[in-house]
Amino acid sequence: MFLSQKYLQMVTFIGIVCFACLATSENTQNERSVAEAQLMHDKGKTIEEINRQRWLQGLLGSIHNPGRREVPLLKNFRRDLRRSNEDEQQRISSIRNMRNLQYKHAILAHSKKLMERDS
Incomplete structure (x- = not known):
């Protein structure tokens, strides 16, 4: 069992x-x-x-596609964007040139004051 x-x-x-x-x-x-x-x-x-x-x-291949006309618009947009970037860079460089001129003018004025004081 x-x-x-x-x-x-x-x-x-x-x-x-x-x-x-x-x-x-x-x-x-x-x-x-x-x-x-x-x-x-x-x-x-x-x-x-x-x-x-x-x-x-296949169906759309034989149909005129107006979307192809938009390609020059895109190129124009890119060109305008590049131009605006170039304009911005020119503006920045002109601001830098003005600051440099102001700095040089300030240095010249300061050096003239020192020379007048010494003489």
Whole structure:
């Protein structure tokens, strides 16, 4: 009787372990299959979008595109931006030149005062 109870406990333990292993393996297989289904769904959507874009490009290829006229506007904007940057740099350099001249004038005036005081 002692051996049969120990044997029954061992079989029960092995059964529980096997059941737990099977239950966890089924969940991972289900998750994997859901992920694979989602991947295939996304891939199908991507292929449909690419086909739709090609179709639209084919249709629009023969139509006049007024957006091409906007390219010179962009170039003009860039040119104006460069000119404004150059104007700003010129303004800054002229301010620096004026400050340098004021500084030199102040030094000359100070040195004249010192020379007048010494003489």
